[in-house]
Amino acid sequence: DTGVSQDPRHKITKRGQNVTFRCDPISEHNRLYWYRQTLGQGPEFLTYFQNEAQLEKSRLLSDRFSAERPKGSFSTLEIQRTEQGDSAMYLCASSSSKTRVDEQFFGPGTRLTVL
Amino acid sequence: GNSVTQMEGPVTLSEEAFLTINCTYTATGYPSLFWYVQYPGEGLQLLLKATKADDKGSNKGFEATYRKETTSFHLEKGSVQVSDSAVYFCALPTGSSNTGKLIFGQGTTLQVKP
Numbered sequence: 001d002t003g004v005s006q007d008p009r010h011k012i013t014k015r016g017q018n019v020t021f022r023c024d025p026i027s028e029h030n031r032l033y034w035y036r037q038t039l040g041q042g043p044e045f046l047t048y049f050q051n052e053a054q055l056e057k058s059r060l061l062s063d064r065f066s067a068e069r070p071k072g073s074f075s076t077l078e079i080q081r082t083e084q085g086d087s088a089m090y091l092c093a094s095s096s097s098k099t100r101v102d103e104q105f106f107g108p109g110t111r112l113t114v115l
Numbered sequence: 116g117n118s119v120t121q122m123e124g125p126v127t128l129s130e131e132a133f134l135t136i137n138c139t140y141t142a143t144g145y146p147s148l149f150w151y152v153q154y155p156g157e158g159l160q161l162l163l164k165a166t167k168a169d170d171k172g173s174n175k176g177f178e179a180t181y182r183k184e185t186t187s188f189h190l191e192k193g194s195v196q197v198s199d200s201a202v203y204f205c206a207l208p209t210g211s212s213n214t215g216k217l218i219f220g221q222g223t224t225l226q227v228k229p
Contacts, residue, residue: 004158031215042204042219043159056214091158095215103147104217106159 004107006092012113013082020078021110025094032075033104034067036060037089046090049075050097082114117142117209121220128195128227136190136223138179138205148172148181148188149206149217159204162190195227 005024013019025032030051035043046065048056051072061067064082069075079086089111093104122137140148147166151159163172165181165188172179177192188205202222209218 006158033216040221042206042222043217045209045216045218048214048216056210056216093159103149103161103164104215105161106151108158 004092004094004105006090006107006110008110009108010111010113012115014115015084016081018078018080019082019112020076021090021092021112023075023077023092023107025074025092026096026105029094029096029105030072031095031097032069033093033095034075034077035091035093037091037109038087043091046077079112082112084114087112087114117146117207117218119205119207119218119220121203121205121223123221123223125224125226128225130197130227130229131194132227134190134192134195134199134225136203136205136225138188138190138220140186140188140205140207142186142207145183146208148179150177150179150188150190151204151206151219153202153204153222155201162203195225197227197229200225200227 007022032049034046037043046058047067049069064080067077089109091109092107095104119140149164150162152162153159163174165172168183170181179188179190202224204222205220206217
């Protein structure tokens with residue numbers, strides 16, 4: 001078990017461009033979460049998957065954001081037409097409904113900078 | 116929904132000093148409570164947890180007791196080290212108990228000087 005991995009670790013893009021991030025959860029975990037963390041703040045929930053189904057989305061997730069988890073394994077988070085306000089750390093976490101659903105394990109994050 | 120409030124930082128201590136970081140919460144029922152730590156440039160790591168009232172979570176010399184009377188989960192360590200310098204987040208589940216999504220405090224930065 002190598003833990004939760006995220007790719008890329010850093011992304012710099014120009015305003016208006018699209019970006020996509022990937023998260024690979026712990027292999028036996030069926031639940032996957034995306035959070036966003038801005039400077040000096042705690043993470044804020046964006047969306048949650050159980051297996052391949054996206055079961056909840058935050059109001060923070062505007063129409064420009066889309067997340068997928070095909071086949072219930074890795075997940076991608078895409079941001080279209082990026083804005084400077086999208087600059088943040090995007091964190092992925094996973095957990096197992098067979099143990100404790102609220103005990104989440106986090107990846108290292110993807111830091112997005114929108115110029 | 117549930118909420119959590121942490122003491123504001125930064126907290127600056129000398130090595131071997133005693134640490135307390137306050138955390139209070141409001142919640143429906145008695146959810147699990149967590150402390151996460153974030154080292155510079157890294158993601159969050161679970162530091163400790165408590166799953167019911169009066170439980171004491173502990174790890175790496177850190178402790179926190181789930182106090183339902185005062186709705187608190189303060190983090191303590193008897194003797195901090197330079198390597199403890201990081202940002203600490205108090206967290207609990209919010210929303211439906213089936214999702215497991217967490218709500219976090221704003222974080223408290225700890226800086227330990229040699």
